[in-house]
Amino acid sequence: MKDSTRRPGRRRATVAGVATTVVLLAGCAEELPTPEPDEPVAGPALTAAQQTRVVEEVAGSLTKASENEKPDQLRPRVEGPALEVRRTQIEVAKKSGDDSLVTRIPTELEAMILPTTESWPRVSFTITQPTENLEVPRLVAYQQDSARDNYKLWSWVQLIPGTTLPNFADPEAIGSDAVAPDDDSLRATPRQALSQYADLVAKGPDDSEHAGAFELPGESTDLVKRVQKDASSVRGADAFKEADGEYKIAFASRDDQVVAVRTSDGGAVVMGALDGNIRVTVEEDGEIGPLTPSQKTLMGDADNTDQLYVEYTDQVALYVPPAGSEEPIRPLGYSHVSTAAANDIPGERNTDRKKDDG
Amino acid sequence: MLQRILGVVLVLAGLGAIAFGVATATVLRESDxxxxxxxxxxxxxxxxxxxxxxxxxxxxxxxxxxxxxxxxxxxxxxxxxxxxxxxxxxxxxxxxxxxxxxxxxxxxxxxxxxxxxxxxxxxxxxxxxxxxxxxxxxxxxxxxxxxxxxxxxxxxxxxxxxxxxxxxxxxxxxxxSEGEDAEAxxxxxxxxxxxxxxxxxxxRDVSTPLLWPAVGVGGVLLIIGLVLLAMSRRTTRSRKRRTAGATAGAASPTISSSGTTSPGTGTPSGTSPFGPAVGAGAGAAAARSGGTWPGAVAASPNAPHDDGTAPAAEDAPTQGTDPQDAAGGTDQVPVAGRFRRRTRLRRDADPADAQDAPVPAPEPSAGGAPVPAPAPALPTAPASSADTAGSDDTAARPLTRRELRRREEERKAAEQSGMGGMGRALRALTGQTPVVPRPGGTSSPSAADPGAAQSAADRRASAWRETWGFGGTTAAGTPTSDDDTSDEDKR
Structure with a gap:
């Protein structure tokens, strides 16, 4: 009797003791959480909102520099070929008092091409709406050189009317990969494509060996047609012929200023800068003056001589199809801006370092 | 004894677990x-x-x-x-x-x-x-x-x-600096x-995962402990009833003597021969109590188990002997009774109640402080213990706590009735307001007013009126407008 009473009692006491201990111990501490970082999310390195902000910042910088006529104020937000061109445009506008030739870059966007690049430099692109006065949309490249730099306007081109742009990956969700300047997954590497295009611009479709690789727009004007037309209009002039004039064109791409972004079909849109110049000479007692108001402004007070030298910094955009494609390379847009003019032809020219003039 | 200790331990553990569980959700709860x-x-x-x-x-x-x-x-x-x-x-x-x-x-x-x-x-x-x-x-x-x-x-x-x-x-x-340019x-x-x-x-969403488990475990422990205590007590009761029955019927000294000796010896052998008598005693007690506690009879089969334990044997004689003590019993009993009184005062008080239920007077003799007495080890179980204690002793109607309290007050009042100052102090302590009109009220100038026998508020109002020079008629007209006049005054 006694034993049967005691044993359950002890058991009960043990159970109670154990239960109490467990409860007390369990209550002692809630575990400290440890960081559990998410997997990196693949996507653009820049959000649409950030891109919009970049566009606005850049536009603000452009406007301010133009209004103050201080090209140095471009520096925080403009670089590369865009800086050269813009600087010239502002200086010309300042001297001539006419800013109509300063390229407007609308902030209203038609599309964005956002980068997926995790390292630097990173390049994003935008396609703007037509400007207020219905100029063609611009394709604009913004580049971030390093993590501590901001995106800066690197290059822009006016799109050739009638050009269809290739498709890009969804900018918000996926983003577009950058393409290296020497990427060989394309019909031609971006660098090669630019170089060939420069040759085509300088020599014209009839004389360039690369003409076959390109499909130039029929109706609309691209850089090739523009340069060749300017040349032929001068060359064709009677007075020029009488003066035994000579009109030489040289164009060369800059190997270090190439950006490219992958398109949906595996091709790439390549933007780059071309150095170009024209050298016009007439007979010794002849006289050749600047051909455009801009050149006139750039020449300033210099007298006309029998020589004219004009330098261009041209920004171009090409579509390069993927390797193996039968599609030709297409020019998408260009910006043709004279950056210097002189009344004598210098021995050293902006195209020298690349190749001999044609 | 073991059973009771175990019961107390379990009850304590249960209460502790419940308290801990509640504490995790309140005091120990982490900040939000x-x-x-x-x-x-x-x-x-x-x-x-x-x-x-x-x-x-x-x-x-x-x-x-x-x-x-x-x-x-x-x-x-x-x-x-x-x-x-x-x-x-x-x-x-x-x-x-x-x-x-x-x-x-x-x-x-x-x-x-x-x-x-x-x-x-x-x-x-x-x-x-x-x-x-x-x-x-x-x-x-x-x-x-x-x-x-x-x-x-x-x-x-x-x-x-x-x-x-x-x-x-x-x-x-x-x-x-111009712009947000970092370099600038x-x-x-x-x-x-x-x-x-x-x-x-x-x-932070603070969860209290331990609240309900702890309360649950504590509740289970508590219930087990209470059941154990109840069982031990039931045994005690039956033992006591048997003893009481024996005493009432000019009990044979053997029972009381064996009952008192058994705690002293503490040997199970001392109680084992006692067992059969318990059953009979319990039955007798139950019969005597008018069948209000039939559970005792039903539970009597359990009683022999419990009887074997020391506490039961210890309890039974003491409670049984206490009435004897009051009645001037044998010599041996008072010793055990005194001892009991110290440890289990509740037990002492209740039998006294049972014996002299209608008269509160004997209560003082039963002990100076029966009220706070209920087993100090059982803070949560006073109600149950009081109920059971009351029910089994009065055998007719359980004494509610309120009744107990009233009795206690009456007792105190009776104690202090001789001393008027103390009585007032007691009244002050109890917060009672004297209903007797103050003699000052009648001696005041407004005594002539018809409202001489007015309430305290009216007297205050009239005093105010007098202070500020209002006539007695006004006072009579507005006997209860204490607040109104003060508002007017503000105006």
């Missing part, structure tokens, strides 16, 4: 917000959280970064790659997580450009002191805040590896910037 601070020491003016730290406790976090007075602090949130790229080779402090609930663990990351940073921190050493790196203004950040001394930023975690970068950016610029913002010659102190605050 977690505030963790990082105080970086070392080189660099930058503090960076590891990915995942921002969402460590809750997806919503409030970050406060502060720097000494006169300096400026910038806080940005960006993707890990971007921040890592931005940091480059600068030294910085990494926040790696929580080291405890109030402290963030940090880790110093020495930059590759350490010497440069140092020399630039020396200030005058270089030709131009480089301003501390300022992340503000970069296109890459998702969120960015800059302010003097302190910045608070609220961040809701989202997919991806988001990190926070806080930077002391040197002296707050006296004037806005130049630090003055003020004290070199130190890494900001970072404080992360999360709201």
């Amino acid at each position: 917000s977690v505030v963790a601070t990082a105080r970086p020491a070392g080189d660099g003016t930058l503090v960076v959280t590891d990915p995942g730290v921002l969402g460590l406790v809750d997806s919503e976090v409030t970050v406060t970064a502060s720097v000494p007075e006169g300096q400026e602090v910038a806080v940005v949130v960006g993707r890990e790659v971007d921040v890592a790229g931005w940091l480059g080779e600068d030294p910085y402090t990494r926040v790696t997580g929580l080291s405890d609930w109030e402290t963030l663990s940090t880790e110093q990351v020495a930059g590759a450009a350490d010497e440069e940073a140092e020399s630039s921190e020396d200030g005058e050493g270089g030709a131009e002191a480089e301003p501390p790196p300022n992340p503000a203004g970069s296109d890459m950040w998702d969120t960015e805040l800059v302010d003097a001394e302190q910045v608070s930023l609220r961040w809701t975690d989202r997919p991806g590896r988001w990190v926070l970068l806080a930077a002391a950016t040197g002296a707050a610029p006296a004037e806005e 913002a130049e630090a003055d010659e003020a004290a070199p910037a130190e890494a900001p102190t970072l404080e992360l605050t999360w709201d």
